[in-house]
Amino acid sequence: MGLTAADVARLGALARIQLSEQECAELAPELDVILESIRRVSEVATPDVPMATHAITMTNVFRDDVVRDSMTAEQALSGAPDDEDGRFRVPQILGEE
């Protein structure tokens, strides 16, 4: 079953990317080709095979909870599209009402 342009638009909304109608229509068949090839993995990924969660098996990494230098507010804000009073300025977040 193939992906439709509407599916792509819905995925775009989930991924927070505004896609044009033309982009959705063009992407749908391309994604289908990729997904069809990807379906092959289920041929060998049988229930008895455990999932690998990491490239190299490692134990959890802990460190001592000590205070150390961090970035200054100026450094953190240096790449911001907009800032005000030492903070990131973002567009309206709460609803209009």
Add this chain to the structure above:
Amino acid sequence: MDDLIRLSVAELGRRMAAGELTSEELTRACLARIEALNPTLNVFLHVDAEGALAAARAVDARRAAGEELGPLAGVPIGVKDNYCTTDMPTTCGSRMLQGWVPPYDATVVKRLREAGLVIVGKTNMDEFAMGSSTETSFYGPTRNPWDTDRIPGGSGGGSAAAVASFMVPLAVGSDTGGSIRQPGAVTGTVGVKPTYGGVSRYGLVAMASSLDQPGPCTRSTEDAALLQAVIGGYDFHDSASLDVPVPDLVAAAQADDLSGVRIGVVTEFQGEGYEPGVLERFAEAVELLRAAGAEIFEVSCPAFTYALPAYYLIQPAELSSNLARFDGMRYGLRAGDDGTHSAEQVMNLSREEGFGREAKRRIIIGTYALSAGYYDAYYGSAQKVRTLIQADFTKAFETVDVLISPTTPTVAFRIGERMSDPMSMYLADLCTIPSNMAGNASASFPCGLSDGLPVGLQVMAPPMADERLYRVGGVLERALESAWGHPLLNELPTIDTQAVTA
């Protein structure tokens, strides 16, 4: 001057240490070469001539003052544009980060600076390192110095082409599915993907975190060993960094025979789909390895044939999560902030405008693979394939010391040839992906030309056995150079700077 830029890094270091050459002279030679060729090849997205010359003069002053410096002090280097640099923009080849100057240096960059290397600029790449051709860069494609109508590989085509065209003796790249090795193969250079965790990812803009691995791009095996010795080793800032001693890679690169080394040829990576010229160069190289004392075996790794489809689930899934940080709020592009749009609408518009087509395609696949109801079927299954690939490697390394294959099924393809067919593009990384999935060490070494274009041989070693790559690569390199009478890059044709106008 022209001879200077062709010298090996070991020779450059020796001349600087002996006072026969200054870093400033060498850096000026590289900058002149970049100025002459960059308009044609589009290798560097940013060149910091002033900063590089200042760094070179600082090294010269330290050396003049009698300070004992490392073997790479004063050597110019190019850095892929996905490493954070405090004195140059880091764009990741994307419009999203156009002009962004990071507030900190990546660990790799910090170590380069501490070792006295001279960072001349940032090299072009596929957008956010997704691609096999350096065609998805927002700043235009890089061209292969062997044939400017062809791709230099990807995503690190800029770093590989910088080294192949003698703009800089060294470069660093990042390898998620083959992005150091595949460009190395198609440009006739050495590309190494160290063991996952062997070189810190801190400050490397994340693409697919469980696969990304920084590594060297160089003109010789020994140069690569010298560079990995500088950038490798444990880093507190990367939770996946391996806290194990780094083996003597330079000594391994200088080994003179392969007596007692057992080499497995991967049966799955030959035959249909592989260009005859690629297979011929590969077979000739195998005979040279045998003549150098290695025992050669055929080894089957059946799960490797599932690596590519599984990779194209894991990589977009991790990428869609990592690229979620580009929301137009704290850094990067912000679009539609005119007072009429909510924060969410601004995010949607910023991401629409900031990301290119391939980035969108993979974010959408990743979002689909991770969405409710599909997670187990797709991402979970792909992680199981990873287990099977790791098991194939483990089994193989019970009988052989390293595995080898062609690095790529074909030589460099033409620019534009595969852009409209994502699956044919993805096939370029067919042989390189298993090592990323398993996390083991892997490298590509030049093994000759097919129709005038470079062919690469891939060596794969167990995790934390990176020195085996260098031993096999070094012996192969010397055997080939003795057969050819010179290094492969001596055959690089003169680059026609009039050929490309776009």
